[in-house]
Amino acid sequence: MRVLVIEDGSEYTETLSRFLPDGFDWVRAGSGPEGLAQLGVGGFDAVFLDMRFDRVPQDQLLGDVEATADRFNGDPVQARQFLEDHQGLFVLAALREAGHSIPVLLSYDFDAEPRRWAKLVEKHAPVDYLPDNASPADIAGKLHALTG
Amino acid sequence: MTVLLLSLLVGGARAEPGDGLPALARSFFVEGSRRQQNGDWRGAALRFEKVVEMEPSYTPAWCRLGDVLAEDGRTDAARRAWEGGAFDPDCVESLGRAELDLALYDDALGHFETLSRLTSADPRVELLIGRALVGREDVDGAVAALDRFLARGTEPSDDLPELVEAIAAQLGDEPERALGVVDRAIEAQPELSERLQAVRDAFVVEVRAIEMMGAAPVSLDADQRRALEDARKAFGAGDTDRALALLEGLVDRATRNPDVWAALADVREATGDVTGAEYALLVAKTLAPQRPEIHARIGQLLAVHFGGRYDREALAAFERALEGNPDADLEWCRAELARRVGSFEVMRRALEAHEALRGDGRTARELCALPTDAAVLRADLDRPRAIPPVVPAVDPPEGVDPTAWLAVHRAQVHLDNDDDARALEEVGAALALEPELVKALNLQGHLLTKAGDHAGAVAVYEKSLAVEPDQGNVMAALSELLRTLGRDAEAREMRDRAAAARSPVARYLLAREAFDANRWWEARDRLDGYFEVASSGAIHGEATALRDEIDRRIRWFWAAVVVGSGALLATVVVLPTAVLLRRRAGHPLSALLARSPRAFREVARIVSAIRHEVLKHNVSALPGVADALEDGDPGPAIWAAERLFGKGGAVARFRRYVEELEELGRAHQVTLNLRHRDPVFAPLLAAMDRLQGLEKRLAAGTAKPAEVRAVSDALNQEGFRALGQLLDGVCVVRLTPGVFEEALEGVLSEPAFRTTPRPDWVLDGPEGLAVRIFRGDLHDILVNLLRNALEASIEAGADRLGVRLGLEEDDITGLERVEIRVCDDAPRRISTAMIRGRYIERGLGLAVDLTSRAGGSIHVEDEPGFSKAVVVRLPLSEGGST
Incomplete structure (x- = not known):
């Protein structure tokens, strides 16, 4: 299975390549725009998508800082942080808007937010999530289930 | 050439020949017209000459002959031909235009005055008269002609922008007057705005630059800063007498500080001294012309308190406040004022902007509305205006080329307008004249930093410091650049130097660093250093919050030391027992x-x-x-x-x-x-x-x-x-009715409200909502908002408050936010922009800070069934609990 890992660091790619070398081909994209470009080339079975992107430059963040600032009393710093903290969902929305129906596994814990998650699934399926502390084996299982 | 082309178009539009011409003359005229249309000027001229030979009284032929001769480059012959049709308005206009082109302004003026008589004072002729007067360098006469046209003329005319541009060019050393001319023309014929925008922009920059040159605001010293804070607190607590006394004293000592004047305006307005408030705001505007909130306050004051007599000025003030500062409430006010002065096109644009910014059509009806009480309104009609303050402008530094000095300030205006390229150009021009002009060097450093040329910026800042070594804020900026370039040791050294040189930013950063490392005493000393040199600015709110936090920790520490000392003695004496009890000691x-x-x-x-x-x-x-x-x-x-x-x-x-x-x-x-x-x-x-x-x-x-x-x-x-x-x-805090009741009870128990009857209390919305915020913070926010609402209600004679809850969802993240709408029936005198700008210090600054920290927002909105609502939006905790 060829999986595009979209994350701002390289921890997931490193860990998954080390612990799940067999049966998977992990390819890293360092930002939303980079991920969209790679998906455009094609050849992936699934996407593993981090949620927080706090190590990418602003021009690599999807979403409009100025428009978002109104949520935070006009504070652009908080707006940028909001985009960073939820960047995974901006990437997900962008790749669906670009017409990619590929299965996506989000690295985020939605256990405490079932209503929000149900709405996201309705909008973006096929999609699933795993919390931050998921083990590589959990990730493999979810990916198989998603692409199965 | 343009004039001649226009002449041709005018000629081409003339009636077809020649009822009343004999057949042969008519055939020459028709053939001449055909050749004119085909650009055969000589062939056409020969035919028209035949016509005027045969029928010298037929003036259209003279006019056409003049037109084609002019096209053929035979100007003198053309003028003679037009003179042949001396009583034909077309010939006279063509003649005058040709004379304008030849810089024969006296002749042109004479012919245009004739034309005015021939056309029964057609307003458009005023534009031509104006152009001739500009040529004679009679700019006052030209402006008068323009105003006569604007007063009477409604039809579009290509001569209008020509005249406006010519007048503006002559008013280069009176940019404010030139700007007024351009604005009047645009207002009369909005379709010209695109063509005249470049002219307008240039004068706006010039006017702003001159304003800035004269401003030169000064900072407050530590005592003055404390006095300003005390005054704001007193005002927030309703003690206007004390606030007024403090601020009136402070303006004598800190005459060039805009914050003090602006705060004084708030207090004077609250005490009913509107004229005094206007005076204070005008001083603040002179000292800080680039601050939109001051222009907004001036607009509001003029819109509300003068019975509509100064609506045009109020409109201009709101437009100035909106430059580079989009705001839904201010757009509403712009629309309201435009409606009141009858500028419906401006009103339409303002409403569109208002809707785009807000999206839900809610409006700030009270913010800039006239009073509805007849007695109040009548009194407002007699209210005197403030005498414009005389704030001495500050001259360029001795020995500095005034052109370079102006260029630097133009650059600052371009920078404020986010036009960095033109800002760099102006800075370059200034430095070409004055290579060691520190203000220009610092702007250049800033612009290069923005452009990502960090090494270039470092070189510029170093040069600036070589010229004038004691610039703390330049050192602070340089320190950040060095850090970005990985030169950490130099960066640290530079930041220490910056702090020693009284840079507020450097002092704050050092305090923050000490605090983060739990070196609280050092942090306190460093923060004291910050407050010695700063009274406002982007980091002031953070610095104030940090000081509170440090003070709190130090108090707790000493209390802990007292307890701990006793514990130490006990530990030495009964060590074995303590070891045994250790597992049971302490707390979760x-x-x-x-x-x-x-x-x-x-x-x-x-x-x-x-x-x-x-x-x-x-x-x-x-x-x-x-x-x-x-x-x-x-x-x-x-x-x-x-x-x-x-x-x-x-x-x-x-x-x-x-x-x-x-x-x-x-x-x-x-x-x-x-x-x-x-x-x-x-x-x-x-x-x-x-x-x-x-x-x-x-x-x-x-x-x-x-x-x-x-x-x-x-x-x-x-x-x-x-x-x-x-x-x-x-x-996470669950929003039970008790949360709001507790906050209201807290307000009602304050000394200022002990005799206030409990207001009617409306509380509705979905049950079971929970928000992500610290309980204490939520309590403080609610107390502040309810206190403010109660005060305003008492002033307005209202006796009802409400809290309504609702939900809204973000489209992309699916995150929901809870709306807590604190509603009252008092008139709306504040806008979202003002709350965010902390302009009115009624305790709302704290609420803004706390909601910001919780990732929320505050807006002022209209509320069905109430006068307004201050709306706090906080992240929902789905299924959260206390």
Whole structure:
């Protein structure tokens, strides 16, 4: 299975390549725009998508800082942080808007937010999530289930 | 050429020949017209000459003859031909235009005056007269002609922009007057705005630059800053007499500080001294012309308190406030004022902007509306205006070329307009004249920094410091650049120098650094240094909050020392017993949270960091390690050991966070015993100890898979979940009616409201909502908003308050926010922009700070059934609990 890992660091790619070398081909994209470009080339079975992107430059963040600032009393710093903290969902929305129906596994814990998650699934399926502390084996299982 | 072309078009539009011409003359005229249309000027001229020979009184032929001769370049002959049709308006106009082209302005003026008589004073002729007068350098006459046209002329004319541009060019040294001319023309014929925009922009920059040159505001010293803060607090608490006394005293001592004048305006308005408030705002505007909130306040004052007599000025003030500062409420006011002065096109554009910014059509009806009480309105009609203040402008520094000085200020205006390219051009022009002009060098450094040319910016700032060494803020900027370039040691040294040179930014950063390292006394001293040199600015709010936090921690520390000293003595005497009791001593984390609600924020930060930094990406790899060990592969275990136990590894980081929590507890006089008494941390610490015990075997690849799995479960499953629940517990408040009742009771028990009857109280909205915020912060926000609403209601004679709850959802993230709408029936005198600008210090600044920290927002909105609502939006906690 060829999986595009979209994350701002390289921890997931490193860990998954080390612990799940067999049966998977992990390819890293360092930002939303980079991920969209790679998906455009094609050849992936699934996407593993981090949620927080706090190590990418602003021009690599999807979403409009100025428009978002109104949520935070006009504070652009908080707006940028909001985009960073939820960047995974901006990437997900962008790749669906670009017409990619590929299965996506989000690295985020939605256990405490079932209503929000149900709405996201309705909008973006096929999609699933795993919390931050998921083990590589959990990730493999979810990916198989998603692409199965 | 343009004039001649226009002449041709005018000629081409003339009536077809020649009822009344004999047949032969008519055939020449028709043929001449055909050749004219085909551009055969000579052929046409020959035919028209034939016509005028045969019928010298037929003036259209003279006119056409003049036109084609002019096209053929025979100007003198053309003028003679037009003179042949001396009483034909077309000929006279063509003649005058040709004379304009030849710079024969006296002749042109004479012909245009004739034309005016021939056309029964057609307003458009005023434009031609104006152009001739400009040519004669009679700019006052030209402006008068333009105004006569604008007063009478409604038809579009290409001569209007020509005249406006010509007048503007002559008024180069009176940019404000030139700007007025351009604005009047645009207002009369909005379709010209595109063509005249470049002219307007140039004068706007010039006017702004001159304003800035004369402004030269000064900062407050430490005593003055304290006095300003005291005045704001007194005003916020309703003690206007004291606030007024403090501020009136302060303006005598700090005459060139705009913050003091603006605060004084607020207080004077509140006491009914509107004229005095206007005067104070005009001074503030002169000292800080670039600040939109001051223009907005002027607009509001003029719109509300003068019975509509100065609506045009109010409109101009709102338009100025909106330059580069989009704001839905101010757009509403612009629309309202435009409606009142009859500028419906402006009104339409303002409403469109208002809707685009807000989207839901809600409006700020009270913000700039006239009073509805007849007696008040009548009194407003007699209200005197303030005499414009005389604030002495500041001359360029001695020996500096005034052209360079103006260029620097133009650059500053371009920078404010986000036009960095033109700003750089102007700075370059200034430096070409004055290579060591510090203000220009500093602007250039700033612009290069913005453009990402850090090395270039460093060179410029270094040059600036070589010219004028004692510039703290330049050193601070240089320090940041050096840090960006990886020159850390130089950056640190430069920041210390900056602080010594009174840079507020450097002093604040050093205080923050000391605070983050728990060096509270040093942080306090450094922050005192900050307050010595700053009274406002982008970081002022943060600095104020930091000072409160430091003071709190130091108080707790001394209290802890007193307790701790006694404990030390006891420990020495009864050490063995203490050791035995150790496991039972101390408290769980919940004790700290219960005793010091303000510690919630720090606790949440640390717990969140443990979840994110320690467990994610690190401990979560342990199940994979166990699987690999089972398969006989030691590689992952060796790799994991490096990540977990190396310097700065996950285990060391976890222990540092635990120590930080314990230190936090001590600062709040709570001795924590996380290892033995805390239901979340005790198992986590034990599991971490077991993990530590595996260090050598993991590093050797000999650990048993089962023991690795057991430790992993304890950390990744139970530990992770428990920390999450702990976070929810400290950060989530369920919005029960009691939360709001408690806040209202708190307000009503304040001295100012003890005799106030309890207002009618409306509380509605969905039940069971919970928000992500610290309980104490939410309480403070509600108290502030309710206090403000109650004060305003009392002033307005209203006796009803309400709190309504609602939900809104973000389209992309699916995150929901709870709306807490604090409603009242008092007139609306504040806007969202003003709240955010902290302009009116009625305690709302605190509410804004606290909602911001919780990731929320505050707006002022209209509210069905009430006059207005201050709306706090906070993140929903789905299924959260207290």
